[in-house]
Amino acid sequence: xxxxxxxxxxxxxxxxxxxxxxxxxxxxxxxxxxxxxxxxxxxxxxxxxxxxxxxxxxxxxxxxxxxxxxxxxxxxxxxxxxxxxxxxxxxxxxxxxxxxxxxxxxxxxxxxxxxxxxxxxxxxxxxxxxxxxxxxxxxxxxxxxxxxxxxxxxxxxxxxxxxxxxxxxxxxxxxxxxxxxxxxxxxxxxxxxxxxxxxxxxxxxxxxxxxxxxxxxxxxxxxxxxxxxxxxxxxxxxxxxxxxxxxxxxxxxxxxxxxxxxxxxxxxxxxxxxxxxxxxxxxxxxxxxxxxxxxxxxxxxxxxxxxxxxxxxxxxxxxxxxxxxxxxxxxxxxxxxxxxxxxxxxxxxxxxxxxxxxxxxxxxxxxxxxxxxxxxxxxxxxxxxxxxxxxxxxxxxxxxxxxxxxxxxxxx
Amino acid sequence: xxxxxxxxxxxxxxxxxxxxxxxxxxxxxxxxxxxxxxxxxxxxxxxxxxxxxxxxxxxxxxxxxxxxxxxxxxxxxxxxxxxxxxxxxxxxxxxxxxxxxxxxxxxxxxxxxxxxxxxxxxxxxxxxxxxxxxxxxxxxxxxxxxxxxxxxxxxxxxxxxxxxxxxxxxxxxxxxxxxxxxxxxxxxxxxxxxxxxxxxxxxxxxxxxxxxxxxxxxxxxxxxxxxxxxxxxxxxxxxxxxxxxxxxxxxx
Numbered sequence: 001x002x003x004x005x006x007x008x009x010x011x012x013x014x015x016x017x018x019x020x021x022x023x024x025x026x027x028x029x030x031x032x033x034x035x036x037x038x039x040x041x042x043x044x045x046x047x048x049x050x051x052x053x054x055x056x057x058x059x060x061x062x063x064x065x066x067x068x069x070x071x072x073x074x075x076x077x078x079x080x081x082x083x084x085x086x087x088x089x090x091x092x093x094x095x096x097x098x099x100x101x102x103x104x105x106x107x108x109x110x111x112x113x114x115x116x117x118x119x120x121x122x123x124x125x126x127x128x129x130x131x132x133x134x135x136x137x138x139x140x141x142x143x144x145x146x147x148x149x150x151x152x153x154x155x156x157x158x159x160x161x162x163x164x165x166x167x168x169x170x171x172x173x174x175x176x177x178x179x180x181x182x183x184x185x186x187x188x189x190x191x192x193x194x195x196x197x198x199x200x201x202x203x204x205x206x207x208x209x210x211x212x213x214x215x216x217x218x219x220x221x222x223x224x225x226x227x228x229x230x231x232x233x234x235x236x237x238x239x240x241x242x243x244x245x246x247x248x249x250x251x252x253x254x255x256x257x258x259x260x261x262x263x264x265x266x267x268x269x270x271x272x273x274x275x276x277x278x279x280x281x282x283x284x285x286x287x288x289x290x291x292x293x294x295x296x297x298x299x300x301x302x303x304x305x306x307x308x309x310x311x312x313x314x315x316x317x318x319x320x321x322x323x324x325x326x327x328x329x330x331x332x333x334x335x336x337x338x339x340x341x342x343x344x345x346x347x348x349x350x351x352x353x354x355x356x357x358x359x360x361x362x363x364x365x366x367x368x369x370x371x372x373x374x375x376x377x378x379x380x381x382x383x384x385x386x387x388x389x390x391x392x393x394x395x396x397x398x399x400x401x402x403x404x405x406x407x408x409x410x411x412x
Numbered sequence: 413x414x415x416x417x418x419x420x421x422x423x424x425x426x427x428x429x430x431x432x433x434x435x436x437x438x439x440x441x442x443x444x445x446x447x448x449x450x451x452x453x454x455x456x457x458x459x460x461x462x463x464x465x466x467x468x469x470x471x472x473x474x475x476x477x478x479x480x481x482x483x484x485x486x487x488x489x490x491x492x493x494x495x496x497x498x499x500x501x502x503x504x505x506x507x508x509x510x511x512x513x514x515x516x517x518x519x520x521x522x523x524x525x526x527x528x529x530x531x532x533x534x535x536x537x538x539x540x541x542x543x544x545x546x547x548x549x550x551x552x553x554x555x556x557x558x559x560x561x562x563x564x565x566x567x568x569x570x571x572x573x574x575x576x577x578x579x580x581x582x583x584x585x586x587x588x589x590x591x592x593x594x595x596x597x598x599x600x601x602x603x604x605x606x607x608x609x610x611x612x613x614x615x616x617x618x619x620x621x622x623x624x625x626x627x628x629x630x631x632x633x634x635x636x637x638x639x640x641x642x643x644x645x646x647x648x649x650x651x652x653x654x655x656x657x658x659x660x661x662x663x664x
Binding site for chain 1: 473476478479498499502503505506507511513517519521522530531533534536578582
């Protein structure tokens with residue numbers, strides 16, 4: 001053990017000396033590792049930043065929110081079916097389910113006309129028809145003015161609550177409360193502006209108009225409003241799966257579905273959406289890491305190659321060291337340490353470069369404002385580079401250790 | 413007092429019994445050394461000489477523990493080391509043998525001080541001790557002022573003195589020179605040989621492998637090898653100072 005520690009310490013000193021006296025060659029040798037590690041770190045940092053961002057946004061939406069949508073299976077679609085959920089379904093659920101805090105209905109985004117006008121300016125937007133409970137279910141707060149009230153629902157008022165980007169897009173006054181905008185030929189009064197949410201994947205989350213469901217219904221008739229989505233938030237004490245079972249039963253009864261009929265409604269939870277996103281980012285990270293893992297392997301082979309050349313080149317030096325009393329064990333440790341130090345240097349430089357690169361990407365890529373290098377990625381790269389150093393350093397080190405002193409001394 | 417000193421002077425450092433070295437060849441094994449029997453005592457000043465291919469290098473490699481004999485017994489300071497493994501041999505080389513080579517074999521990238529410290533790197537001693545021992549050895553060879561020079565900034569004679577310091581720094585039982593003056597001019601050769609003389613007077617055991625008669629004449633015992641066998645082993649009267657003086661004048 002004492003021999004081993006001694007050989008490691010003295011071996012690393014000799015290794016450092018050798019690395020710095022051939023700085024250029026050492027840098028080129030470890031280039032593969034530098035590129036490999038920086039690529040891994042960049043990919044992981046960007047993906048983690050993105051993933052954290054998405055999680056945060058989904059949490060803002062309310063992590064316990066559930067959306068119920070009509071579901072048409074691919075088979076039915078091919079047969080020309082299109083399942084719907086009606087406003088009456090919503091009313092049935094609202095009346096019968098007890099364990100929920102809030103329940104609301106909305107006309108699915110993008111199913112209404114999307115052109116909005118203010119004065120001479122017009123813009124495309126997303127129109128959502130819903131009721132006053134909506135703000136409680138999806139955590140939407142007014143920056144200015146107020147959200148829809150139950151009397152707006154009741155009186156079918158022509159009022160709108162708008163996302164903050166529309167104020168800029170339509171060049172409205174800074175406080176647009178009381179201004180009128182035009183939606184498919186009808187005038188609506190602005191009663192509130194929402195807090196800014198920011199963008200996700202470059203998609204502006206503040207470009208929308210919310211208007212009472214009842215108003216849309218009175219203007220467009222039942223055709224548009226007979227395909228709705230229901231959103232609800234279960235009570236904290238309630239078990240979500242029980243509620244879903246109950247709701248599904250009510251809906252299936254209303255639609256007169258037999259046991260043989262497949263699923264016609266889907267229950268989408270924020271948790272589920274988050275899982276989907278996480279699985280996407282995880283698989284992208286894994287694939288990218290796999291690809292750069294190969295580059296690390298190539299980097300390791302580069303180190304081995306140069307080390308093998310270096311052993312041949314330094315045969316005489318090894319012979320002298322052996323004549324002066326260096327044991328094979330010592331020579332082995334010296335060359336192993338050299339490979340290890342080279343690949344660790346590569347790892348450290350790669351880590352710094354990768355972090356810088358990720359930060360740079362974050363600046364130019366909207367939706368990933370933060371760069372996160374998870375601790376596991378750092379440990380993994382160090383583990384990997386250490387392994388590469390040892391595995392690919394072993395062959396040259398063994399070659400050096402095995403040299404016969406007489407032959408090595410005679411080598412010119 | 414007299415008697416004990418004489419006994420210690422006769423202390424065996426090296427004893428070879430029936431040492432044979434052969435290299436396997438395609439048709440027939442090549443015998444570099446054939447049944448060598450040799451005893452070397454403490455503070456002897458020996459030249460091993462002979463023509464090219466006589467086996468003197470093979471003998472030096474075995475004496476220096478760089479190579480194993482094919483058969484026979486090798487006692488170094490009373491211990492049989494014929495069958496030791498490479499790790500043990502390396503430790504013996506480090507402890508007991510100081511090498512001096514024809515081509516100096518200094519490491520070009522290291523300073524003089526670090527070159528001399530190198531054998532100490534393989535020992536469990538502190539860096540401060542290494543520096544102290546190496547500086548002391550360099551002072552002994554008259555290079556105290558060149559500690560931080562690089563080998564290529566020195567003359568041939570100075571380089572060989574660095575190599576001698578490196579051999580001395582471990583306080584070895586024997587100093588083994590392989591054609592130590594082979595790359596030097598006659599004036600520098602005289603300097604280096606004078607240094608060996610001094611080291612011998614200080615009590616070191618010195619073995620020089622050489623094919624130069626002048627160097628061999630300098631030593632007190634000359635072992636001549638021809639075709640792997642000792643053909644002559646002549647000890648001179650070491651007390652004869654006039655003889656020494658005469659030899660020195662050869663290089664003047």
